[in-house]
Amino acid sequence: MKIEVTGSGSAYSKSRNTSAILVEDNTQNQWLIDCGPTVPRALWQRGTDINDIQVIFFTHIHPDHCAGLPALLNQWKSFGRQRPLDIFCQKAQQPPLESLVQLATWPKTSCCFEIRWHEITDQFRWQHWQLFTANSQHEVANKALRIEVDGQSLFYSGDGRPTSATKALMQGVDLAFQECASAQTLPAESSHGDLDGCIRLLSETGAGALGLYHCFDEALAELEAGIQAHERLFLSKDGLVIDLSVIDFSNPASVKMLIDGPRSDGGMPEY
Numbered sequence: 001m002k003i004e005v006t007g008s009g010s011a012y013s014k015s016r017n018t019s020a021i022l023v024e025d026n027t028q029n030q031w032l033i034d035c036g037p038t039v040p041r042a043l044w045q046r047g048t049d050i051n052d053i054q055v056i057f058f059t060h061i062h063p064d065h066c067a068g069l070p071a072l073l074n075q076w077k078s079f080g081r082q083r084p085l086d087i088f089c090q091k092a093q094q095p096p097l098e099s100l101v102q103l104a105t106w107p108k109t110s111c112c113f114e115i116r117w118h119e120i121t122d123q124f125r126w127q128h129w130q131l132f133t134a135n136s137q138h139e140v141a142n143k144a145l146r147i148e149v150d151g152q153s154l155f156y157s158g159d160g161r162p163t164s165a166t167k168a169l170m171q172g173v174d175l176a177f178q179e180c181a182s183a184q185t186l187p188a189e190s191s192h193g194d195l196d197g198c199i200r201l202l203s204e205t206g207a208g209a210l211g212l213y214h215c216f217d218e219a220l221a222e223l224e225a226g227i228q229a230h231e232r233l234f235l236s237k238d239g240l241v242i243d244l245s246v247i248d249f250s251n252p253a254s255v256k257m258l259i260d261g262p263r264s265d266g267g268m269p270e271y
């Protein structure tokens with residue numbers, strides 16, 4: 001499994017794209033998780049083909065996670081995408097997403113490719129992928145996601161503080177991404193994660209590596225300093241590429257090298 005960080009920023013970040021990742025399995029099946037307003041341009045900059053992405057999964061529909069959808073679909077429509085698109089979302093969140101799809105094609109009511117809607121359930125399969133979801137603690141219902149494919153596993157929190165259910169989902173995973181807005185400890189009832197919580201999460205779940213993302217711009221320097229003593233903790237960044245098949249998770253030095261990618265030429269990091 002290969003993960004590319006399309007965006008790692010918080011909702012109103014001035015320096016980073018809104019948070020989203022691309023996930024690709026060993027047979028080039030590709031998912032996009034979340035699609036905030038700056039994600040389409042990030043995908044165009046990296047040269048994503050109009051037919052590359054098969055699935056878009058929405059953790060939740062705050063605008064920083066979905067407002068890029070009309071622009072992306074409009075580009076796919078304009079350049080003649082052929083491949084059907086599968087969209088996974090929570091049932092209650094589908095109507096607002098459908099209006100974003102309408103905006104992409106308006107005044108026409110259909111696209112040149114099929115869009116197939118799927119409700120997110122606690123556990124489901126897609127091709128040979130096994131997926132598990134659970135609710136985090138967030139202002140609106142947010143589905144954290146665990147993907148298991150090709151013998152590797154990935155956890156992506158979407159927004160929100162960890163819950164016992166998302167911790168269970170993260171247990172023993174190879175690579176995890178956890179929303180971490182702040183380096184300061186936030187109130188327990190907060191809608192966002194913090195550094196202390198992520199450090200605890202890493203030790204409680206035994207994740208091979210834990211990337212912090214969706215951080216407030218003003219928290220980045222303190223978070224960078226705060227992770228130094230923790231060898232399996234890293235700060236996610238736009239353009240980071242992580243190929244799980246080349247990382248030795250039993251070797252903390254190999255894990256730490258995740259942070260060095262990607263090279264300046266945009267290629268894979270050298271491990």
Ligand SMILES: [Zn+2]
Pocket residue numbers: 010011062064065159214
């Ligand atoms: Zn967000």
Ligand SMILES: [Zn+2]
Pocket residue numbers: 060062138159
């Ligand atoms: Zn949110």
